[in-house]
Amino acid sequence: MRPPGAQSGFSQLCNGCGACARACPEALIIRHEIRQEGPAGGSTPVVDFSKAACTFCGACAAACETGALRSEAVSDWPWRAVITDSCLSLNGISCRSCEDACAPRAIRFRLMTGGRAAPELDTAQCTGCGACAATCPAGAVAFERPAPVAEGSG
Template sequence: MTSKLSRRSVLRGRLSRTDPERLRPPGAQDDFSRLCTGCGDCARACPEGIVIRHSSGEPVLDFTKGACTFCNACAEACETGALIPAPASDWPWRAVITDSCLSLNGIACRACEDACDARAIRFRLMTAGRAAPVLDADQCTGCGECAFTCPAGAVSFEARTPATEEIA
């Protein structure tokens, strides 16, 4: 079973497959749910306007509204310690391009590649006029610019697992 978007979803503006419950603002602490009061200070402080209040009351990122610049304004506004200023390199989420990508389906589109400042997305030519997106997870910052730009909502996010060191 493929997870393609239906024409009806596109026409109704339901373009994103990203689960907003997972994408807490950068700097979210392990005990975020306990510390967060749902006051909304982080959402009001976000200059990009991508921190929104989920139905649970907790703040989440909504990449359909824009991309994260990792400015830490949300963390600086948080008085409870649920969010603390952190470098962008600590953000664990990385983009994943799904099968609903227009280019994979024979429609010329490279919007995500054009939007990616980190140059983490490239396209490999295939037969029949198609091109496959190739994502370099080491280059990807997880900012969400590709998800914001993708007309098909073919970008989702997965948490990067920390690299384990081998003990000699």
């Protein structure tokens, strides 16, 4: 997943300078090593929700001088959370961490047999902020794009 505001043709526009990563107050932009991609031929930025969530503050896009990230596109973040089968609650271990972390209340739990509870995610409410992923002890939250978007956003 590219940082918010990523443009079509991101790989060609990004020069790997790292300004976006340094600007992020949540420190969630990391370098992803991709050989032969981008003018720099080295690493390009991706978001990592394993430790922090995005606030969509736009600091990353504001810091980008190449046009690879654009401030006006930050609100077009295309990713939405999905919960995978490794979810603890789904497997009978008590956990509601993601529900507690989700500000828009996009996650609810449906009781099942055997002490299990299935997380159900309302994609319409989800902002794709990553707070659920950052708090999940099982690494059970993934992200997908519900609707097709232009190349370069991920």
